[in-house]
Amino acid sequence: MLLSSRIQLTGIALASCFLLYYFFTSSSLPSVQWNSCSDDSSRTSSTTNSHSSNHYSYINMNNDNGQSDKNNNESGHVLILTPFKQSVQFIDRFFDNVNKMTYPHHLISLGFLVSDSTDGTIEKLRERAEQETRVEDWRRFHSISIFQKDFKFDLASNEDRHAFEVQVRRRNIMAKSRNTLLSAALSEKHEWVLWLDGDVTDYPDTLLQELISLDKDVLVPNCYWHSYNEEGGYDKNNWQETPESWKLQEDMPEDQVLVEGYPELVTHRKLMIDMRHENGNTDLFHAVPLDGVGGTCTLVRARVHRDGAIFPAFPFHHQVETEGLAKMATSLGYQVWGLPNYLVYHFI
Ligand SMILES: Nc1nc2c(ncn2[C@@H]2O[C@H](COP(=O)(O)OP(=O)(O)O)[C@@H](O)[C@H]2O)c(=O)[nH]1
Ligand SMILES: [Mg+2]
Helix, strand or coil: CHHHHHHHHHHHHHHHHHHHHHHHHHHHCCEEEEECCCCHHHCEEEEEECCECCCCCCCCCCCCCCCCCCCCCCCCCEEEEEEECCCHHHHHHHHHHHHHCCCCHHHEEEEEEECCCCCCHHHHHHHHHHHHCCCCHHHCCCEEEEEECCCCCCCCCCCCCCCHHHHHHHHHHHHHHHHHHHHHHCCCCCCEEEEECCCEEECCCCHHHHHHHCCCCEEEEEEEEECCCCEEECCCCCEECCHHHHHHHHCCCCCCCCCCCCCCCCCCCEEHHHCCCHHHCCCCCCCEECCECCCCEEEEEHHHHHCCCCCCCCCECCECHHHHHHHHHHHCCCCEEEEEEEEEEECC
16 A cells, blocks of 8 residues: 555656656747658758747758659659639539549649639639548648639620630630739749640549659640541640741831630641641650640640749730740750640540
8 A cells, every 4th residue: 555655656756757847848948840852851840839939941052953853752853733714513523633643642742723713613622632632641732822812804695705805805704813823822942833724634544654754844745626526636735836826026116915716816836636646656655845835734834834934924025925935945945845636625
């Protein structure tokens, strides 16, 4: 009896000492948290204590060239960016498709920008994002961020969204949307950015590793549409300049914007949708240099964006938005490529 109460007293005394020690060390000294990053030299540290919100970070960005380190299963982080407007009907399909991607999901972050939507796009996105946080670890994405920014851009009911004069105004808003999304979502851990429109409904599950393995600065597959028995080219914004298109631009006023597919202004570009199986070449990974790209499905080395290639909402070499991005990337010394035989499909 006496023995057991001594043991109890010693136990209580030891526990009190431990608690006192814990209390003093945790309340008076700052704690350092290490967030996991792609390699040891690029860790983020944040120092906090209970009296202030003092915070600093050190990030080594010397290894952000997007060349995945095979020995490091934390490298190769991809940010998938998608602008959405009035798109509630595409959201389930979009998530089903990204969920099927065979690229490691813990290296995929998703970023969305929703604008001017009254159809429940935001609510549906939040609901799906919430669901994704409850899946098994191996299926869970690194992060999902939803941003909302309204531009109050609405076409009059009699305006056709693809009519020539409407197109430039619309592309200007799209450019601002993409820039807003990029600046909000891109962080130091991302090595690649995949721009993937919400209405791209079919693509290979292996898309990410296949595109990344080609190691290009900017790379676009060929975006087609298909029905049950037919298919055809969709994205006309992937193109090459030609001697005729350069000639046309020689005497053009600087602020003249060019867009493809309008009889009012024939641009003489060579479109990638017309290059599929050209000269009998059926190699899936056959790559051609491009001068303009669309944004339906476009892989960009994150460094290209960081260096300053954005989506101009003003005429840059006669282009705005995604084609403007291609022109900016080229002006920065990067190369832009397309895969005429590698197809992804847009909703029709
Ligand atoms: N955030 C935002 N997304 C938009 C806007 N307009 C279109 N989108 C989205 O951007 C993507 C491309 O737009 P879409 O109208 O399909 O372009 P198109 O296929 O080239 O005619 C789709 O995912 C749309 O939902 C906008 O003003 N703001
Ligand atoms: Mg579309």
